Every structure is written in C-alpha cells, then in structure tokens.
Amino acid sequence: MSDGNSAPRVPSGLQLERVMSAWQQARDLYATDPTVLEDEEVIRSALAEADVTHPDVLLDRTIDALIWIERRAAEAEELRKEVVARRDRYRARAATVRQIIEDLLTALDMKARRAKWGAASMAMGQASLVVTDEGLIPDEYFKTERTLMRTPLADDLEQGVIVPGAVLSNPAPYLRIRKL
Numbered sequence: 001m002s003d004g005n006s007a008p009r010v011p012s013g014l015q016l017e018r019v020m021s022a023w024q025q026a027r028d029l030y031a032t033d034p035t036v037l038e039d040e041e042v043i044r045s046a047l048a049e050a051d052v053t054h055p056d057v058l059l060d061r062t063i064d065a066l067i068w069i070e071r072r073a074a075e076a077e078e079l080r081k082e083v084v085a086r087r088d089r090y091r092a093r094a095a096t097v098r099q100i101i102e103d104l105l106t107a108l109d110m111k112a113r114r115a116k117w118g119a120a121s122m123a124m125g126q127a128s129l130v131v132t133d134e135g136l137i138p139d140e141y142f143k144t145e146r147t148l149m150r151t152p153l154a155d156d157l158e159q160g161v162i163v164p165g166a167v168l169s170n171p172a173p174y175l176r177i178r179k180l
Helices: 013-032 038-047 055-107 150-158
Strands: 112-114 119-121
Touching: 013 055, 055 119
Parallel strands: none
Antiparallel strands: 112 119
C-alpha cells in the first residue's frame, strides 16, 4: 500500500536483490517454523506469496505480517497474565492452608501427621539474623554500590553541560510501526 504522498519509484537491481533475499529468509523461516500453528495461518499466508516480486508489495505484506505477529504476542501476554494470576491464587491458597496445618498440629500438640497424599511435620528452622543496633556493626559488613544515574546525566548533556567521560550520540534512525 502506498501512502499516496510519494511518486512511483523503480527499485535498483541491488535493492531488488536485498529485498528478495530478506523476503526469502523471512518466508523460509516461517515456512519451516513448527511453532507457527494453524491458528497463525494469517501470518504465514502474508509471507508465503512466492510469486510477488515487487519490493513495495513485499514490504506491504511484511508490514501486515508484523501487525498480526504483534497481535498474537499481545494475546499471548494476556494469556500469560491470566496464568500468572491463577498461579498466584494457588500460591496464596497454599500459604493459607499451610498455616492452617501448622495451627492444627500446634493445637493438637502433634509433631507430625501422615495423610493419603502427603505428610506434614514440625521441624526447627535456621537461626535468623537480628540486628539490634546497625550503627555498631563494622563497615566490612556493608556494601556500597556506585550507580550511574543515566537520566540526570543525559538531561545535563542535552542542556549543554560538559561532563567528562560522557557525550550524547548522534540520533539513530529507528523503525516505527503504526496500526491502521
């Protein structure tokens, strides 16, 4: 799809070669990728048109494939969030039930109990550190980290402050994709 603002252009031989090479690599990657499942056929079909040779058409199809891939990634992220939330609910339930078992063993004055699928027992834990006065503890037990504060440094450089050991780079081009 042309944006309508640019004049038609004729790609050079080198451009065609590079585009075709990139296209074939992407097409081959998805054609042989076993993780591209049947429900992702729209992605595969956007890349699979072997008879399309014009770079503009190839680029349009690749952009459309990217949009579908990113949609699938967003769907997968939502599924991940649901599964993580479910895991966290089970962990919270397990902690609650674990506390109930401990309370029951204590109330019944029991050290251990065997059930059908598992057993519970009370054991002594490890001693833990109790700090009574941090000011009295020698420096050898403290760690000091030097951390670069990148944002204030970049802000100062943008304002023209000269900071030895740091400069701003030249802006680099980047790919920006918009969903239409």
